[in-house]
Amino acid sequence: MPTPTLTQSIVITLIQCLLVVIFVFVVVPLTVFAERKVLGHLQQRLGSTRVASGHVGFSGWMNRTMWKMGRVPVLSYWRGIPGLVGDVLKLILKEDIMPAKADKFVFFLAPSISMVAAIVVFAAISFVPGTFFTFPAWFPYLGGLPVSGGIADINVGLLWILGVATVGVYGIVLAGWSSNSKYPLLGGLRSAAQMVSYEVPLTLSLLAPVVLAASLNFSEMSSRMATGMPAWALVPQVIGFLLYLTCGFAETNRLPFDMPEAENELVAGFHTEYSGMKFGLFYLAEYINMTVVSALASAFFLGGPWLLPFGLQGLLNPYLPGFLSWFGQPHAIFFVAKIVFLLFTYIWVRGTIPRYRYDQIMAVGWKYLIPLALVNLLLAAVIRCFAV
Amino acid sequence: MRGYASILLLILVAVALPIIILNLSRLLRPSWPSAAKYATYECGIVTTNEAREKFSVRYYLVAVMFLVFDVETVFLMPWAIQMKELAVFGFIELGLFLFLLLFGYGYIWSKGALTWE
Amino acid sequence: MFITFALITLLGALGMLLQKNVVVAGLCMVAAFFGVAGLFVLLANPVAAALQIIVYTGAIMVLVLFVIMMLNSHEEEAGAARPVQRWLSLALIAVLAFAAVKLVLASAGLNALAVKGAEMPQAMTLQKVGTTLFADHLLGFEVAGLVLLAAMIGAVALTKRNL
Numbered sequence: 001m002p003t004p005t006l007t008q009s010i011v012i013t014l015i016q017c018l019l020v021v022i023f024v025f026v027v028v029p030l031t032v033f034a035e036r037k038v039l040g041h042l043q044q045r046l047g048s049t050r051v052a053s054g055h056v057g058f059s060g061w062m063n064r065t066m067w068k069m070g071r072v073p074v075l076s077y078w079r080g081i082p083g084l085v086g087d088v089l090k091l092i093l094k095e096d097i098m099p100a101k102a103d104k105f106v107f108f109l110a111p112s113i114s115m116v117a118a119i120v121v122f123a124a125i126s127f128v129p130g131t132f133f134t135f136p137a138w139f140p141y142l143g144g145l146p147v148s149g150g151i152a153d154i155n156v157g158l159l160w161i162l163g164v165a166t167v168g169v170y171g172i173v174l175a176g177w178s179s180n181s182k183y184p185l186l187g188g189l190r191s192a193a194q195m196v197s198y199e200v201p202l203t204l205s206l207l208a209p210v211v212l213a214a215s216l217n218f219s220e221m222s223s224r225m226a227t228g229m230p231a232w233a234l235v236p237q238v239i240g241f242l243l244y245l246t247c248g249f250a251e252t253n254r255l256p257f258d259m260p261e262a263e264n265e266l267v268a269g270f271h272t273e274y275s276g277m278k279f280g281l282f283y284l285a286e287y288i289n290m291t292v293v294s295a296l297a298s299a300f301f302l303g304g305p306w307l308l309p310f311g312l313q314g315l316l317n318p319y320l321p322g323f324l325s326w327f328g329q330p331h332a333i334f335f336v337a338k339i340v341f342l343l344f345t346y347i348w349v350r351g352t353i354p355r356y357r358y359d360q361i362m363a364v365g366w367k368y369l370i371p372l373a374l375v376n377l378l379l380a381a382v383i384r385c386f387a388v
Numbered sequence: 389m390r391g392y393a394s395i396l397l398l399i400l401v402a403v404a405l406p407i408i409i410l411n412l413s414r415l416l417r418p419s420w421p422s423a424a425k426y427a428t429y430e431c432g433i434v435t436t437n438e439a440r441e442k443f444s445v446r447y448y449l450v451a452v453m454f455l456v457f458d459v460e461t462v463f464l465m466p467w468a469i470q471m472k473e474l475a476v477f478g479f480i481e482l483g484l485f486l487f488l489l490l491f492g493y494g495y496i497w498s499k500g501a502l503t504w505e
Numbered sequence: 506m507f508i509t510f511a512l513i514t515l516l517g518a519l520g521m522l523l524q525k526n527v528v529v530a531g532l533c534m535v536a537a538f539f540g541v542a543g544l545f546v547l548l549a550n551p552v553a554a555a556l557q558i559i560v561y562t563g564a565i566m567v568l569v570l571f572v573i574m575m576l577n578s579h580e581e582e583a584g585a586a587r588p589v590q591r592w593l594s595l596a597l598i599a600v601l602a603f604a605a606v607k608l609v610l611a612s613a614g615l616n617a618l619a620v621k622g623a624e625m626p627q628a629m630t631l632q633k634v635g636t637t638l639f640a641d642h643l644l645g646f647e648v649a650g651l652v653l654l655a656a657m658i659g660a661v662a663l664t665k666r667n668l
Contacts, residue, residue: 013394017401092413112406119402123395151398152391155630159555166563193450200457210468277413366502392546445664451568452660456653458564466635478639488650492657499661
């Protein structure tokens, strides 16, 4: 295998960055779309599952034609797509309004910080250990060169992720402050206090898999979980996993912890004064953060890019559907599949659990989750001492 | 060190992204300014007083608590990664450290610093 | 690379001093912290860089921002500094800077570092930090615990009106 020159490796890294950006811009709209549809079904609201149901317009014409041809119109699976398209168009085409009293520079900076922090986290996330794919030999300039499954599979991966994730708080606080308006300020403060409070149990719950796998490196972690360890960390760490998910929900300000946006109290929270694409950036950042939280859970608790733990893979292979064996182990597709499942969980929880009161949130975070996380860490230490 | 150079590249890409997005949308979106549009939102009524008022000291308390516990988790990290090598001695050391912190934790709980009124 | 990060750090620090707007000044300080983190990475110590970001930008600056926003008074600071004060502070800064540079130049480590083509030190890992922390700096570790305890009690004592 040829070793890349400096320029070549820079180009490869740029390609990886581009892949991350593409991944984000594919996953986020799909999540938004899925959220509308799943919520529509969960709460029996019709709108989002019926838009373009195949009676009018282009989709109607398509559907009628397909019915005539004697086929079930595939398009009907995509009911609700026009809603998504409308959303995106509206975000892009909406007039950008900045209150006259706002601090211009910080007002622009806040959504950018949210967005940058959300994307930079991906640096340490590795989708698959080792090589992701190799450029074919005929490829100009980069032929035969491998592209690794993560941008920088650094030794202090988890530290990096935690560090950058904290920067996201600034986006929200600054948005609240720069708007110079009451609701955003309160929303931003509440949100910051909430995120900061849940960061402690979040870190503690992530330390439990660190104890089990004795590594902070992203791909090392998931490979030890899936192959070396007795099982995915999920099995000895059920409490830790649930704890992590709870804190993850709070960190991303999603229901049932969406305090900053409690509509009936604070209008739209920290982004009340934001409109157009600046609001769009906050929106994007929120969904990217959800993806990041899911990716961490996938790698640290669910075995990342490995399909099955315990060596069950070998036992079950004859019974698994054939297409699964197309993918070698480990494969990025399993990693992404787990992320998608966790994103579904996000939506599921949103459709099921109502919002908490603010004092309840803070009390739960400080009084119950932190001791629980410490106990869970102790549990992980005991398991590591005796079981591994 | 190569890994960190890649991170730097990603940071540059990530910084460029919002700038590109915001400037592109500037080309596409309309702009019809009017004074009412740029007024601060306050449920439709005229804004009464300044938004940046003094707020509850509780947020400050939360931030300090977070700082303390954040440093604590930072100290836990080198232990977590080397638990087995540090063995019983490390465990006792950490136990002592955590005991101090839990003592403080119990104290602030008893003083009601963890309850949000 | 070094010059870039050093510039970020310096400009951030200068911005913090010169900015009229306190919140923007705080942000400049965050930029300076990131510059320092970059310098740590260049010194083959990514652990320190990550901890710098987690503790300083993640926790301490959030606290400082809260305080800034809490004390946000619209009234301008009463009266500018008198010229005497300004000159005094400038003189003090000059003396301190001179002393700092003198100290750095006098330290023995500098000459070893300045050797061209000196070998890049092994990158710091958290494992090494753990070994050192729990073996050699045992006392410091426990004292840190004590200091954190004091911080907690102090915060409660400051903010709670009725103990």
